[in-house]
Amino acid sequence: xxxxxxxxxxxxxxxxxxxDRPVIRSASRPARxxxxxxxxxxxSPQHTDTPATPPTPxxxxxxxxxxxASPMMAQYLEAKRAHPDCLVFFRMGDFFELFFDDAVVAAxxxxxxxxxxxxxxxxxxxxxxxxxxxxxxxxxxxxxQGHRVAICDQTETPxxxxxxxxxxxxxxxxxxxxxxxxxxxxxxxxxxxxNFLVALAITGAAPDRAGFAxxxxxxxxxxxxxxxxxxxxxxxxxxxxxxxLVPERLVQRPELWDLLADWRxxxxxxxxxxxxxxxxxxRLEALYGVATLEAFGSFTRAELGAAGALxxxxxxxxxxxxxxxxxxxxxxxxxxxxxxxxxxxxxxLTRTLSGERKGSLLTTLDRTVxxxxxxxLAARLTAPLTEPGAIxxxxxxxxxxxxxxxxxxxxxxxxxxxxxxxxxxxRLTLGRGGPADLAxxxxxxxxxxxxxxxLVEPRLAxxxxxxxxxxxxLGEHGVLxxxxxxxxxxxxxxxxxxxxxxxxxxxxxxDELRTLRDESRRLIAxxxxxxxxxxxxxxxxxxxxxxxxxFVEVGPGxxxxxxxxxxxxxFVHRQTMANAVRFTTTELGDLERSIAxxxxxxxxxxxxxxxxxxxxxxxxxxxxGRAARALxxxxxxxxxxxxxxERDWSRPVVDDSTAFTIEAGRHPxxxxxxxxxxxxxxxxNDADLSGDRRLWLVTGPNMAGKSTFxxxxxxxxxxAQAGLPVPAGRAHLGVVDRLFSRVGAADDLARGRSTFMVExxxxxxxxxxxxxxxxxxxxxxxxxxxxxxxxxxxxATVEHLHDVNRCRALFATHYHELxxxxxxxxxxxCRSMRVKEWxxxxxFLHEVAEGTADxxxxxxxxxxxxxxxAVVARAQEVLEAxxxxxxxxxxxxxxxxxxxxxxxxxxxxxxxGAPASGAPAPGPSPVDEALAAIDPxxxxxxxxxxxxxxxxxxxxxx
Numbered sequence: 035x036x037x038x039x040x041x042x043x044x045x046x047x048x049x050x051x052x053x054d055r056p057v058i059r060s061a062s063r064p065a066r067x068x069x070x071x072x073x074x075x076x077x078s079p080q081h082t083d084t085p086a087t088p089p090t091p092x093x094x095x096x097x098x099x100x101x102x103a104s105p106m107m108a109q110y111l112e113a114k115r116a117h118p119d120c121l122v123f124f125r126m127g128d129f130f131e132l133f134f135d136d137a138v139v140a141a142x143x144x145x146x147x148x149x150x151x152x153x154x155x156x157x158x159x160x161x162x163x164x165x166x167x168x169x170x171x172x173x174x175x176x177x178x179q180g181h182r183v184a185i186c187d188q189t190e191t192p193x194x195x196x197x198x199x200x201x202x203x204x205x206x207x208x209x210x211x212x213x214x215x216x217x218x219x220x221x222x223x224x225x226x227x228x229n230f231l232v233a234l235a236i237t238g239a240a241p242d243r244a245g246f247a248x249x250x251x252x253x254x255x256x257x258x259x260x261x262x263x264x265x266x267x268x269x270x271x272x273x274x275x276x277x278x279l280v281p282e283r284l285v286q287r288p289e290l291w292d293l294l295a296d297w298r299x300x301x302x303x304x305x306x307x308x309x310x311x312x313x314x315x316x317r318l319e320a321l322y323g324v325a326t327l328e329a330f331g332s333f334t335r336a337e338l339g340a341a342g343a344l345x346x347x348x349x350x351x352x353x354x355x356x357x358x359x360x361x362x363x364x365x366x367x368x369x370x371x372x373x374x375x376x377x378x379x380x381x382x383l384t385r386t387l388s389g390e391r392k393g394s395l396l397t398t399l400d401r402t403v404x405x406x407x408x409x410x411l412a413a414r415l416t417a418p419l420t421e422p423g424a425i426x427x428x429x430x431x432x433x434x435x436x437x438x439x440x441x442x443x444x445x446x447x448x449x450x451x452x453x454x455x456x457x458x459x460x461r462l463t464l465g466r467g468g469p470a471d472l473a474x475x476x477x478x479x480x481x482x483x484x485x486x487x488x489l490v491e492p493r494l495a496x497x498x499x500x501x502x503x504x505x506x507x508l509g510e511h512g513v514l515x516x517x518x519x520x521x522x523x524x525x526x527x528x529x530x531x532x533x534x535x536x537x538x539x540x541x542x543x544x545d546e547l548r549t550l551r552d553e554s555r556r557l558i559a560x561x562x563x564x565x566x567x568x569x570x571x572x573x574x575x576x577x578x579x580x581x582x583x584x585f586v587e588v589g590p591g592x593x594x595x596x597x598x599x600x601x602x603x604x605f606v607h608r609q610t611m612a613n614a615v616r617f618t619t620t621e622l623g624d625l626e627r628s629i630a631x632x633x634x635x636x637x638x639x640x641x642x643x644x645x646x647x648x649x650x651x652x653x654x655x656x657x658x659g660r661a662a663r664a665l666x667x668x669x670x671x672x673x674x675x676x677x678x679x680e681r682d683w684s685r686p687v688v689d690d691s692t693a694f695t696i697e698a699g700r701h702p703x704x705x706x707x708x709x710x711x712x713x714x715x716x717x718x719n720d721a722d723l724s725g726d727r728r729l730w731l732v733t734g735p736n737m738a739g740k741s742t743f744x745x746x747x748x749x750x751x752x753x754a755q756a757g758l759p760v761p762a763g764r765a766h767l768g769v770v771d772r773l774f775s776r777v778g779a780a781d782d783l784a785r786g787r788s789t790f791m792v793e794x795x796x797x798x799x800x801x802x803x804x805x806x807x808x809x810x811x812x813x814x815x816x817x818x819x820x821x822x823x824x825x826x827x828x829x830a831t832v833e834h835l836h837d838v839n840r841c842r843a844l845f846a847t848h849y850h851e852l853x854x855x856x857x858x859x860x861x862x863x864c865r866s867m868r869v870k871e872w873x874x875x876x877x878f879l880h881e882v883a884e885g886t887a888d889x890x891x892x893x894x895x896x897x898x899x900x901x902x903x904a905v906v907a908r909a910q911e912v913l914e915a916x917x918x919x920x921x922x923x924x925x926x927x928x929x930x931x932x933x934x935x936x937x938x939x940x941x942x943x944x945x946x947g948a949p950a951s952g953a954p955a956p957g958p959s960p961v962d963e964a965l966a967a968i969d970p971x972x973x974x975x976x977x978x979x980x981x982x983x984x985x986x987x988x989x990x991x992x
Contacts, residue, residue: 110133121183122184132163137162141162143176148162186208188204188206192204210351213277213302217276218251218457223252226400227408228253230275231249231347231348233245234284235247237336244261244336245336247337247344248273249344252357253409254459258331258362260334266290271375272373272378278301279308280301280303281309282304304343311342314341314343321356329361330363341362352464358463369420371418373418373773376775377774380777396415399411400673403669406456407665414757418756418757419755420769433675434495435676436678439679442672442676446673448488453478455475456666459475459655459662470527482508483511485508486505504667507661509661511657514650520540523535523536544636550628554629558576561622569595574592585608586616590615605617681702684759684762685759687767689768692728694842695724695766696765698764699760699765700746701761703749720882728861731852737898738869738878738879739880744811750765755767770808772804773808776797790818810843813846816847831845832855832859833859836859836862850886866883867883893909964981
């Protein structure tokens with residue numbers, strides 16, 4: 035990227051003039067920020083942060099050098115001192131500049147040119163910058179890399195600065211701090227995903243439990259809950275927050291620090307005082323204008339501390355402005371299915387193992403047509419409910435649209451045109467919205483009215499509770515929609531400062547100012563024609579430049595006509611040139627001032643009208659927010675019905691029992707992939723883990739579908755409790771409180787864990803936490819170590835699941851010896867994946883049947899994978915020897931009997947000593963001919979001994 039490409043830069047400060055800046059090489063420095071960060075604004079002058087492991091500070095000029103800095107550089111240094119952990123974007127004319135170490139970091143992170151400009155403390159100042167008009171795209175890249183950015187913008191014009199101080203150095207202030215958890219710009223957000231800011235707090239009274247608070251400032255959603263310390267990782271995995279606030283004392287505890295290992299690059303360490311529950315309670319009461327929080331729920335001190343820390347952080351980063359936040363919703367313990375991070379990763383709920391959204395369960399299920407609907411679907415899928423009544427209400431809503439096909443089609447057509455009301459409202463209430471956001475409110479509420487009219491038509495069946503509630507929440511917004519429709523043009527721009535967004539006839543005074551501004555050419559042309567007629571100088575022109583403004587220009591031969599009677603008093607001489615003489619008039623000067631003032635006044639009036647419209651929307655923010663939420667609920671319900679109709683999915687029965695019966699179940703992602711590729715239909719399978727069959731031991735060859743079968747049943751349970759139709763002919767499921775999955779192989783080198791160690795850690799977590807209401811799927815436990823070690827671990831794990839956890843479980847294994855447990859464990863049932871052998875090959879039927887597999891067919895799978903024929907043949911020989919050998923036979927004996935390296939000694943086609951390609955095979959050897967002529971039954975012992983010596987001689991070894 036060329037730093038100054040695309041146009042000349044304009045500076046507004048007298049101290050910020052353009053200059054040629056030599057390019058220097060970027061210093062070697064990591065672009066990533068420290069592993070955790072600190073609050074940008076201390077709570078009090080006495081407060082200082084003391085991190086557990088201090089981050090590397092960016093070098094900054096010392097106090098003496100700062101005192102000698104230029105006025106503009108002093109402004110920058112003041113902003114940097116207040117935000118030492120941020121990259122400071124310092125506004126200079128058309129650019130945001132970065133200096134000193136910030137410039138070095140940004141140049142490397144953004145791949146922009148690093149230059150030098152001026153000196154400070156006797157050394158050249160590193161400097162880099164990005165255009166102000168496109169700075170959001172650069173912000174997006176920095177935020178995705180984990181940086182935090184303080185925006186130090188100009189808060190007055192040079193003219194205002196000159197009136198205030200007599201100098202043109204404008205005032206600059208940090209207007210906001212952009213962090214990963216507080217971004218609001220469309221370019222920095224994924225439209226179909228939430229961006230949560232989370233805070234954790236632990237009190238001395240309950241050290242084993244954490245207050246867990248989360249907010250998405252772009253939607254106003256606030257959640258609070260109490261989480262067991264060992265469940266923190268699972269809670270964080272559920273929300274996947276962009277930023278996590280933690281108190282200093284928390285990172286001082288090694289066991290907690292280790293629990294947060296996967297999230298350290300998202301931690302923002304805050305002063306302990308930010309989490310004070312008493313101050314937090316006052317802050318929450320002030321925000322919501324209540325005398326007590328009892329109406330919102332009964333909160334623990336840790337929960338209050340976490341929620342208060344969120345508010346303090348938002349206020350600090352937004353420089354005092356607060357977004358619209360809904361009252362906090364307290365989630366009761368056990369209200370949602372607990373799913374740990376490993377299980378979410380293994381089941382690929384929102385992202386595949388490679389980190390892609392495409393191919394995940396969420397993208398397979400998502401038929402929503404709005405951003406808010408997509409976010410709500412993701413929230414439901416990542417936090418399935420455990421209360422059957424609430425699940426049924428969601429299923430009732432989907433069923434209603436399943437029966438009302440015409441209504442569903444009309445509704446989805448309307449919803450496709452609904453803009454993102456939630457995020458538009460958040461930007462407007464934060465003071466960062468624009469005319470386009472007002473238009474989104476206008477258009478979205480207008481669509482909401484049309485949707486509500488369709489939902490309350492008398493001919494429709496009585497809607498279920500969730501649909502009726504959504505229809506009521508859509509509300510009545512006719513007055514607001516009417517005003518916004520009259521006030522705004524059809525498609526206003528994004529920025530209010532650009533003007534042109536107020537519709538004609540809405541404000542008569544604005545129309546007058548616009549007429550004067552927009553018809554300046556006509557007015558000037560009319561004045562020029564009149565002057566030409568009055569003076570008789572047909573070549574008279576009215577021109578304009580940046581020095582003189584508007585002026586009358588005539589040739590030198592006509593100048594006397596304008597200086598003498600009768601026009602001498604009208605035309606005032608301004609400038610004489612070799613080929614022209616220039617004049618002005620009082621009328622022309624007045625017109626020029628009117629035109630300039632009209633442009634400024636029209637923009638100022640538009641901005642006033644904009645603020646007035648924003649104020650009206652903000653005054654109705656709660657009602658608009660409810661309508662936005664209702665539209666999302668309707669979108670998810672209609673999308674679920676469309677999915678069920680499209681894929682032939684069914685409504686599950688979910689209750690408080692421990693049933694687990696699935697008929698004709700399918701894996702949603704695999705089935706969708708086969709359909710998209712035009713492949714064979716997915717083979718459906720039943721599963722019944724109810725009662726005395728709650729633990730299935732599944733055996734069978736690789737590629738037969740064991741892992742797919744395990745995953746599909748876990749996903750069906752999860753989808754059902756999310757309140758969605760399931761990919762099965764029928765499903766009756768007792769509520770699952772915790773879902774565990776140990777599938778696949780992966781290491782964790784960052785924490786020094788091998789593949790087998792990761793397997794054991796995840797298995798240990800399951801065996802410690804699974805309850806009788808849990809669902810566990812385990813695939814190939816023990817395969818990462820020696821055969822007998824692995825078999826022993828798998829054996830003991832099966833026994834523990836059966837006797838201690840007593841949960842519903844699917845256990846896939848190649849250890850066929852485990853099937854012997856069926857004779858002792860009453861609730862253990864053996865199932866196998868069916869295969870068919872045909873002419874030496876095998877056909878995978880992908881069907882689950884009663885019984886056990888006696889072979890794993892690994893050699894056949896190797897053949898399908900393309901192993902060399904010699905390797906496949908040799909593997910088959912070894913396998914047969916192992917399968918038929920005596921128990922306890924030593925491998926060294928096997929090596930003697932079956933030389934494992936004999937394949938390497940065999941000549942290769944075309945190699946030295948081998949027959950040429952296409953040559954006939956050699957005839958039988960002398961040994962072969964001698965053996966062929968012998969009748970073994972007629973040999974005496976002496977003759978047999980002689981024969982051995984003769985054969986050795988023929989073979990050349992005698």
